[in-house]
Amino acid sequence: MKKPTILVVNDDGITAPGIKSLIEVMQEIGNVVVVAPDGPQSGMGHAITIGKPLRFDKVDLYPGVEMYKCSGTPVDCVKLAVNKVFKGKKPDLCVSGINHGLNNSINVIYSGTMSAAVEGAIEKIPSIGFSLDDFAQDADFSHCKKFIKTITLQVLTKGMPESTLLNVNFPKGANLKGIKICRQANAKWAEDFEERTDPYKRPYYWLTGVFENYDKGEDTDVWALDNGFVSVVPVQFDLTAHHAIPVLNSWDFNDMAVKKTSGADGQSLG
Amino acid sequence: MKKPTILVVNDDGITAPGIKSLIEVMQEIGNVVVVAPDGPQSGMGHAITIGKPLRFDKVDLYPGVEMYKCSGTPVDCVKLAVNKVFKGKKPDLCVSGINHGLNNSINVIYSGTMSAAVEGAIEKIPSIGFSLDDFAQDADFSHCKKFIKTITLQVLTKGMPESTLLNVNFPKGANLKGIKICRQANAKWAEDFEERTDPYKRPYYWLTGVFENYDKGEDTDVWALDNGFVSVVPVQFDLTAHHAIPVLNSWDFNDMAVKKTSGADGQSLG
Structure with a gap:
């Protein structure tokens, strides 16, 4: 089999440890091209940059990997990759992550990581987003790697159902029980805004919140992660109800x- | 019937003519509270602001209307409205727009207008996004008003199906044939990046693109708009395939x- 060409993106930025781990797995599978934001773009959802221009530059971070950084959003990165790097000759796969922090349940809609994978799927590229339940900059991604390789090889072998991508989330810690195919749990954030006062006596607000799960189903991603499984949710971008x-x-x-x-x-x- | 409380948001910013038209219609129906971005936030999708704090201030633009501007995204506006203005006592309705430009088909996923309405629905508030096929700052919204009033009154009377919101798009011009319930057309943007050189000889890129419709169905929003109808698509935020x-x-x-x-x-x- 010809080595597949794999686009790697993320939302934590091109220097994040999570994308380094993902690149390492993908190098075992194919030829890797990275297009990632030049800084953190968490919570950017499916934002694109239309009111201002983008910077887009080649960088040289890891040996043997073609890499580009972009001043825009994760979705901008996928669009730039398709148009400027691959020039219409699509890659065989698009993987996004590994995100520092979960993107289960309703988080799929706020997540730059998942939105990059959604954009890959819109471009008809088989796409997968990977996220770990650990926000730490020095999070340990090592226990995710064998699962990422297995899931990725299945996607390359079987192909994705039309207009579908995968949302894969990992619990923290090494004792994973296995992979579970799930649906998105019915949950939301109960937000709160922490008010502070700036040095000029003017108020400003930090978005905070508590995740509330209303869904008792044992077929959800929240249940799977709470019970030590890797959750795999098929995701679609036809939003018609x-x-x-x-x-x-x-x-x-x-x-x-x-x-x-x-x-x-x-x-x-x- | 007690006058309903209506939250009005948008993504073109609090001074846009589109939101002024929407406020005028909503004042005929209920008590209006506006929370809108302090500047343009088009294409922001479901982005939220988590890496920096938000500014949030009361403003006085239109007589008899409680109004707030926010430095964040359209989704931030809805979250701030729920938490800081309504303090958990939810409004009876959330309307977003009227957007300067269509949000039909795949545009639903990139649109700040629609993402604000999606966030309203996540908060279990009956929500509708309105958009007009005219990007002009001086677009004429007058022909949309009677349709907006009728659709809004139906939502208030009938209630929305659970976890569902409406995406309403208007063709340009006064000769509308009526309202058509539709599904999201299978279409995408074929993007291009226009390369320019800055005064310091460094390249930069503007995102441009051509809308490509792959869907010949006469039950789609693209077909309805092309044929002079107001398109109404029910939208969901469970992305599970x-x-x-x-x-x-x-x-x-x-x-x-x-x-x-x-x-x-x-x-x-x-």
């Missing part, structure tokens, strides 16, 4: 609604 | 996979 289409078609829009054409969701009401 | 769970459970993870627990997606393989 298909089940709600018939409901909306039953609403009363004062004769403004047009229902003559039939659709893919069975709402043929003509 | 449920259909892919059985596929992944059939993969070979070198005995690392644990399949003993049954799940909500019928992958009981124990």
